[in-house]
Amino acid sequence: MWRRVASVSHLFSHSKSTKFNQGASTFKIWETFTSESEIPTPSKGSPFVTFVLGGPGSGKGTQCAKIVEAFGFTHVSAGDLLRREIASGSAYGSVILSTIREGKIVPSQVTVELIQKEMESIDNYKFLIDGFPRSEENRKAFEQTIGAEPDVVLFFDCPEQEMVKRVLNRNQGRVDDNIDTIKKRLEIFDELNWPVINYYSQRGKLHKINAVGTVDEIFEKVRPIFAPLSK
Numbered sequence: 001m002w003r004r005v006a007s008v009s010h011l012f013s014h015s016k017s018t019k020f021n022q023g024a025s026t027f028k029i030w031e032t033f034t035s036e037s038e039i040p041t042p043s044k045g046s047p048f049v050t051f052v053l054g055g056p057g058s059g060k061g062t063q064c065a066k067i068v069e070a071f072g073f074t075h076v077s078a079g080d081l082l083r084r085e086i087a088s089g090s091a092y093g094s095v096i097l098s099t100i101r102e103g104k105i106v107p108s109q110v111t112v113e114l115i116q117k118e119m120e121s122i123d124n125y126k127f128l129i130d131g132f133p134r135s136e137e138n139r140k141a142f143e144q145t146i147g148a149e150p151d152v153v154l155f156f157d158c159p160e161q162e163m164v165k166r167v168l169n170r171n172q173g174r175v176d177d178n179i180d181t182i183k184k185r186l187e188i189f190d191e192l193n194w195p196v197i198n199y200y201s202q203r204g205k206l207h208k209i210n211a212v213g214t215v216d217e218i219f220e221k222v223r224p225i226f227a228p229l230s231k
């Protein structure tokens with residue numbers, strides 16, 4: 001039932017000779033970037049994808065809202081898409097719910113399909129993909145299915161104690177914002193996140209941001225990354 005079709009191809013169709021569909025040769029382009037502050041220049045013909053990584057409660061969603069406001073991105077939250085799928089009563093709903101409740105990672109095939117559909121439905125070329133990829137499996141599934149790599153990867157680096165405190169105070173009625181599930185999520189984050197971080201760090205795409213401070217203080221560290229982009 002899952003198809004390896006880049007049906008977001010309308011987004012990528014103008015980028016035939018760009019990094020989006022050159023496979024391994026993509027990396028050659030990126031190896032030339034020596035400074036992590038350099039980002040590629042986006043154009044309306046091809047999507048500009050930013051992955052937003054960080055542990056639970058590190059402030060990904062909060063900072064995404066600020067980036068949307070300042071730079072005109074569309075926020076695509078993997079967790080929100082999964083919760084929307086549960087609420088819609090879809091066939092995947094019960095599996096997704098039990099996976100989230102256990103603090104585990106939903107199979108990449110499901111999450112990537114939701115992200116792909118969402119990207120297709122949006123009339124914008126600047127995307128923030130929040131909470132994804134959470135594992136190497138997630139990362140590879142996105143690249144293989146969508147045929148694209150991110151342009152920028154943000155990583156909100158936050159101490160565990162601070163993340164736990166924030167999640168327990170979040171008050172959004174989420175089934176996974178309780179101490180038992182948080183512990184599990186942090187364990188899984190620790191186990192699966194670092195290979196993804198290392199992967200993008202080696203490719204010069206990673207922007208690691210200290211996520212301790214006020215929301216505005218943190219955004220002032222994010223802002224310069226996107227400064228070359230106009231809204």
Ligand SMILES: Nc1ncnc2c1ncn2[C@@H]1O[C@H](COP(=O)(O)OP(=O)(O)O)[C@@H](O)[C@H]1O
Nearest residue numbers: 056057058059060061062166169170213214215
């Ligand atoms: N810099 C910050 N300092 C204190 N609390 C924060 C900060 N950023 C976000 N929060 C709060 O912490 C909770 C988790 O933030 P959120 O953006 O949902 O994180 P994530 O998406 O990474 O799980 C929310 O209640 C949010 O209001």
Ligand SMILES: Nc1ccn([C@@H]2O[C@H](COP(=O)(O)OP(=O)(O)O)[C@@H](O)[C@H]2O)c(=O)n1
Nearest residue numbers: 056057078079100103104105106131132134
């Ligand atoms: N790529 C993803 C993103 C979220 N999820 C699931 O959805 C849950 C909530 O994700 P989220 O991004 O909304 O959570 P926060 O980091 O924002 O607290 C995760 O703990 C996973 O169970 C997933 O399986 N795969």
Ligand SMILES: [Mg+2]
Nearest residue numbers: 060061079131
């Ligand atoms: Mg979030």
